[in-house]
Amino acid sequence: MYELKLDQYQGPLDKLLELIESKKMEIGTIALASVTADFLHYLEGFKIDLGIDEDSLSEHAQYDAPLELLADFLVVASRLLLIKSKTLLPSLELTPDEQAEIQDLEVRLKLYQEFKRTQEHVRACWSDMPKMYTREFMLSAQVLFYPPSSIGPNELLGAILKISGALESAMTPKVRVKNQILNLRTKIEEVIAKLTNIPQNLRALHGEGNRTELVVLFLAILHLIKQQIVKVEQVDHFSEIMIAKMDALKVE
């Protein structure tokens, strides 16, 4: 059921694009910075919206996919945070990697915007009932016995082993989500460290409101990470799911 639910949700780029378009802005650093708060606000609503509730986390189907989706959102959120920080604190130095990430987000958003049109085209052509019908495969052929040239019990077992192997690998725990969350935490720590290392630059901020906004953004992310993201480990598909809260952040 969670899968069906997941299908109803917008992806992070889709959401971001919607926010920018609602402000009638062109995709760019300024637009991205201006929708950062809205984006994070949307993210904060995730727990309630997706019904991720720590009490129900033992139910595999309840949280797995939404967590995946959340991870995709967090990647975008971390980049927005960088952009926002840079806008508020022009003297903030970004590493080449961070520069590239910001640029990458812009490019991808433009790409996404372009391709969104393909959806409209397909939706316009699509009909729930087929518009064309074909004949069933060899409808009028007689059933006869045509065994394949070389097949035996071992060939069947071989095919089964391959399938079982594929099933097992499909069910190995997903470390991706965890890694992305850990990366994000590191990123926030880095940004905050930079801020505290250059206190003189804080005075260069454009105004009190902006500074507050920046702080609020960080708090929002920190809140999200501490309250809503849990470390998830599962040894294999049929084992119990182990859940542990991540260590408290060292910063703050």
Place this chain on the structure above:
Amino acid sequence: MENIAKLEALLFFYGEPVDMSVIARILGITLEECEKEVSHYEQILSSSNGRGLLILRKGNSIQLATKPELKEIGEAIVKDEFRESLTPAALETLALVAYLSPVTRATIDYIRGVNSSYSMRNLSLRGLVERGEEKGASFRYSPTQEFLKHIGVQHVKMLPEYERYHSLLQTFARTMEEVSVSEHEEKNPETPFDEVPKEKAE
């Protein structure tokens, strides 16, 4: 579109013999008009060397079929299709039917992650699997006795490591049924009109 085009589309897709009154109803014409249309179509088909089809009549029912002169075309394509060893997709489907039988196509699809209707139909036509009892709206498939005999196994339970993989795959299939893929899987895919596409390209 002319009525004759509608008639052609209907007969092409319907496959089985269809009663004249049903045709008239679907085309929204009277029985007399329908009879005239069918005769006209019949005439066009039989008089041209450029057409490969004809109308088969049986009582009040008619059916579209290939001309008897082109019998060898059908034979050639059957030979071409079945002379080869199984495609990986067909082998996978056959193995799953053998280790899980009796099993619905929906379960096989779910385990494979792709639609198996083409493979299943192929295996059925080759006489390697057969449909058994119905389960809800869908049929359950098993390997044929002839096939088991061919590979020298008296019963599926004698397949290598049968117990282990039978229960493993069943557990997996059950887990998925609980998650309940979608109501889509529940619809009856076994009507004569079933032609959901295949994973042929694999």
Place this chain on the structure above:
Amino acid sequence: MENIAKLEALLFFYGEPVDMSVIARILGITLEECEKEVSHYEQILSSSNGRGLLILRKGNSIQLATKPELKEIGEAIVKDEFRESLTPAALETLALVAYLSPVTRATIDYIRGVNSSYSMRNLSLRGLVERGEEKGASFRYSPTQEFLKHIGVQHVKMLPEYERYHSLLQTFARTMEEVSVSEHEEKNPETPFDEVPKEKAE
């Protein structure tokens, strides 16, 4: 009997998409003659209001189908069994597969900014997309004939603005390389640009 009659009988009998080389072999003609025969047949079908069928093309395979103008004939027979509605995620994924095929899941994930494994699996189970050749470690996906039947076009290339979108990704890939983001992205499994789909595969 003329070759065109044989072609008609073959396509009618087989039902599924059949490769041009198989048709040529069975009819005992060259591939060029075969392509000519098929084009001729296609032309006859599409130009006449008295014909209810058309040729669906996918890559080198062709299949007979009823004309989209006659969809109510099919609907009258099948009722709701073939109903396929699309969720937003399914539509997004399906549209990308249709315009970019053959395309890897990594590319789709990259453009959507989300993991598309569930959507892709769902579409694959429903027979709307299929896995084709392997590209390195990953498969490339294409829309199926079933997809074409729902949208009522004979070939994906007939989708609106197909050429524009089909080549768009390559333009973007080049831009990305110029801004040298690629170095950074190489560590990232999301990046699809080592495997931009090529036209020739169609």
